[in-house]
Amino acid sequence: MTSKAFATSALLLSLNLLFFTVVSSTHVVPCPANAPKFQPKQYPPVIPTCPTDTLKLGVCANLLNDLVHLVVGTPPKTPCCSLLGGLADLEAAVCLCTAIKANILGINLNVPVALSLLLNYCGKNVPHGFQCS
Template structure:
């Protein structure tokens, strides 16, 4: 190849490369940073039940389903009641409902209380005892 042909070939390649590199300029998508939700800060525990224990009657159905090893439907109403509570407060609420026999079923208190709390994403504090 003659030097002029080589120079012409290189110049043409550079022009084409520049055109391809900037081809999407008016249409290039702007990268958007990922949306990071703010961390959920649990409410401080008061050791009291801030919800009406009569509302917890719906938890009996959840406990029966868990004991029978059946799937608990996503739209069940027990866990949303406990959602905003700290672990200790949720345990106090369920213990209060058990003491008042609101759930209307016979329970093995330490085991069933732990099962129900675990189903709702809560843990029973190690030092918590539900005395009936």
Template sequence: MASRPVASIALLLSLNLLFFSMASADTCPVDAVKFEVCVDALGIIKIPPNAACCSLIANLASLEAALCLCTAIKAKVLGINPSVPLDLSLFLNDCGKKLQNGFQCP
């Protein structure tokens, strides 16, 4: 009889671990404030981006770089309205990252 409660606890812990790992997968290894170099004085993302901006994401995978930009946008670091759809693939492709055209922040 003791095996049923143990199995329930193991299942609960496994689900918690799964959800925790999914939630922490969206974090960006770059401080979002540093992405200010990617926008001009009006708060518009520069296309093509400058070298300082591209160097921020140089060591990141394409999707990871996109999620970092999304984090910076959602944190309102870039001065961009997060509710406005923005095609980040144009920007990231100019930095040498390959992302599907039309990628938008989740």
């Protein structure tokens, strides 16, 4: 009978040790209030610029005029689209936005529509969230 009592008490002791180990391991000690907090490194915002001379984009006026007035036939892509060809979408949008805002194109336009028309015609896209400012 002593061996049965010993086995039972050994089992209860093991279960108690296991229970208290599991319970105590879930207790999380909070960090002290004066502990340094992780701060991600802040980078200055990137302001896109136009790598092309915006005065050269005056050739886009004829293309835009043809696109707006829906002239029958396909307007030539070469002068305007070749200037935008090597640029990324954002750079092309910034260049055209600068040209439109400076009124280099010589016509008063609805800026978002004109920008979208020219970029789409030249195989570029208006970047998501881009606003001509």
